[in-house]
Amino acid sequence: MQSRPAVLDAPITASREVARDMWVISFEAPEVAVSVKAGQFVNLGLGGGFLLRRPFSVYRAERDRIEVILKAVGAGTARLLAMRPGETVSCLGPLGHGFEFGGGAKSAVLISGGLGVAPMPLAARDAHAAGLQVTWVHGARTAAELCSESDGDQLIVATNDGTAGFGGTAVAAAPDADLVLACGPNRMLAAVAERWPDAQVAVETYMGCGTGVCLGCAVPLKRGGYDRACTEGPVYRAADIDWAALPSQLHFAVTA
């Protein structure tokens, strides 16, 4: 059961760099903080000439605060990074359908690539709450791009260039588990789908409204047709997505 979203003015409270060019920004958003589930996202209105909101997975939620994680890849994210504590964004959320932790599972492996760390701290939280043993496999291109924060009972690190941990992809480094949850570039998620058809993956798409009306965030399905990353997603069973038809390289940060 998903909670009803709220729209509120959320003041920025803090920010910190967690990897090269990768930042975590905290907001005061009490209604969202209390109800958000792992894999859900917020759609942030930045003002200042940016028409559409920007979707971000909720990274952490504690007391009256939520956090999102981003890289400065476009004008919108640059604006967010330039904002000072006390400045507000319009926060709409929590939105979307997140990860599920039922089904009698005893272990979970969280696989994140690059900015795909975004939903994982909450996934670790909710997995622990469901009594699961949690392994987080965190991959990046190079050591400097590895997020310095992690949760879970065990951490496995992978870098494409071998500068830290396993030399190769996070998918190749990941052990099996009862539940496999993944987030990262769509190309990485397609590899997850090959190995674990039942994995739960959080996809990234361009997005408009975030509430299910604009149909801009179409996700192509294996059975044909499309549905909405913002509503039926952003978390899908890996084998349900037509990966060949899902754009694999998005040129601005959309981490939902």
Add this chain to the structure above:
Amino acid sequence: MTIDLSVVIGDLKLRGPVMAASGTFGYGTEVPLLERRALGGMVSKGIFLKPRQGTPPPRIAETPSGMLNAIGLQGPGVEAVVRDYAPQWARWDFPVLVNINGESAAEYGELASRLDGVPGVAGFEINISCPNVEQGGMYFGNDPRAAASVTEAVRKRTRLPVWVKLTPMVSDIGVIARAVEAAGADALSAVNTFVGMSMDLNAYRPRLSFRTGGLSGPAIRPLAVHLAHQAARAVDIPVVGVGGIMTPEDALEFLVAGCRAVQVGTATFVNPNAIAAVNDGIAAHLAAKGFGSLADLPRYLPRD
């Protein structure tokens, strides 16, 4: 003081002048948070006779003060609309017009006869920005005869209000407006999105998979105000203004330019409660200026 915001458009009485534009409000069941008391009426997402999958992603791209979309009229088809949505509409306290689409005049007519008399369907808005397959893909909306033939095909099948949503991609909107008025339209919605294009400088190809998309948002507003005004000058039937309305002042511009009502679209994507904000702001403006009703608002509509 309570301001009377009600408007009459043909046989339809709206409690307020602000409607939800087609394609930005789904079938009315999706948008959370909206204060529905402020909704004058709603136009459904455009439908065809048959279900349609829509276009592959990417479907949207943000542009300066606007957005391009190429959704491809994804929808469940008329049977699902009649079964799943109309029964809900019948219980609502505002009228729902169905935005209808087709690839031939006959298809539009068939859609209208299928929906005529279905409880919950208060009227039709004809989208003439569809390619006319019988005439080699020419858009109905660019040609006064094709636009009139579609309007006539629908008019013959229903006594419900028939509105026609005009495309801005024409050299003289007055010509099309007069043609559909003569063919029996009860009102005009002016205007639909402008066709636009944006390039991805990483992939060196269009940002939308469909190549082009409809531009909406504040970027088009002055263009839309002008075209709605030109349409209103050309006809005697009411014109409903649409195009980039974000604020109450934007809506008032269309009303002063000669529109009877307005539709809010892209703003709903940004602020799910935009329609209520626009509606309430219109009332506040009228009150501040000492007008007791929307009917008292001065209009600028010189006739040639």
